[in-house]
Amino acid sequence: MLSIVATPIGNLGDITLRAIETLKACDAVVCEDTRVTGNLLKQLDIPKKELISLHGYSHPQVVHRLLARLADGEHLALVSDAGTPGISDPGYVLVAKAAEAELRIESVPGPSAVIAAASISGLPIHHFLYLGFLPLKKGRKTLINSFIQEERTILFYESVHRIERTLLELAAALASQPERQVVIARELTKMHEEVIRTTVAQLPVIAKSITRKGEFVVIVGALG
Ligand code: SAM
Numbered sequence: 265m266l267s268i269v270a271t272p273i274g275n276l277g278d279i280t281l282r283a284i285e286t287l288k289a290c291d292a293v294v295c296e297d298t299r300v301t302g303n304l305l306k307q308l309d310i311p312k313k314e315l316i317s318l319h320g321y322s323h324p325q326v327v328h329r330l331l332a333r334l335a336d337g338e339h340l341a342l343v344s345d346a347g348t349p350g351i352s353d354p355g356y357v358l359v360a361k362a363a364e365a366e367l368r369i370e371s372v373p374g375p376s377a378v379i380a381a382a383s384i385s386g387l388p389i390h391h392f393l394y395l396g397f398l399p400l401k402k403g404r405k406t407l408i409n410s411f412i413q414e415e416r417t418i419l420f421y422e423s424v425h426r427i428e429r430t431l432l433e434l435a436a437a438l439a440s441q442p443e444r445q446v447v448i449a450r451e452l453t454k455m456h457e458e459v460i461r462t463t464v465a466q467l468p469v470i471a472k473s474i475t476r477k478g479e480f481v482v483i484v485g486a487l488g
Contacts, residue, residue, distance in 0.1 A: 270374030381481035445485030
């Protein structure tokens with residue numbers, strides 16, 4: 265069996281009981297960074313176990329070997345550095361191939377920054393558009409410009425290196441909708457958690473003053 269196990273996005277207390285049980289019981293943990301996951305297991309007092317690294321650059325052989333182990337009846341747990349595997353994180357290929365091979369896949373759900381941000385945004389989220397990370401070059405401008413007619417609330421991840429640039433680009437693309445709401449969620453579940461509730465008109469000021477530290481989710485409100 266392959267268990268897809270969500271882990272905390274900042275606050276260790278958000279680990280679920282099932283995640284702990286699964287990480288204890290499995291034969292090996294497939295993870296992005298063995299040091300990050302090794303630390304997590306240590307903090308959870310889980311005895312040392314085999315950690316197998318799987319990331320975007322892994323050789324296809326790694327997935328083949330994992331599939332063979334699953335087919336042999338082993339129990340593997342897939343985690344990412346933080347949050348839910350596969351959500352803007354590695355894991356998709358392994359899950360897709362395991363599904364194709366009709367291997368059993370179990371969900372051990374838990375934290376994900378996109379869901380945490382959506383739920384505290386106060387913006388309409390009965391349906392929403394999640395974009396992961398915006399493209400850096402090709403298609404970026406077209407995508408941001410398309411927000412002007414997007415009727416759903418839009419969520420995307422942003423890194424500290426690009427938050428200022430992205431907020432300025434959003435302000436320019438949505439200049440004709442100055443009242444449109446924007447929420448910026450920073451460091452969710454961590455000590456310096458911050459939620460900025462603002463509008464497009466205010467974005468140039470926010471872009472200059474925002475704390476350039478930590479992790480961000482940007483939420484653009486549905487068209488009023
Ligand atoms: N799979 C993860 C999940 O389910 O949330 C997301 C992994 S993605 C590589 C990492 C990005 O998620 C960060 O750059 C940031 O945009 C967002 N993120 C992760 N943790 C966060 C947090 N505590 N607060 C705000 N954003 C966060």
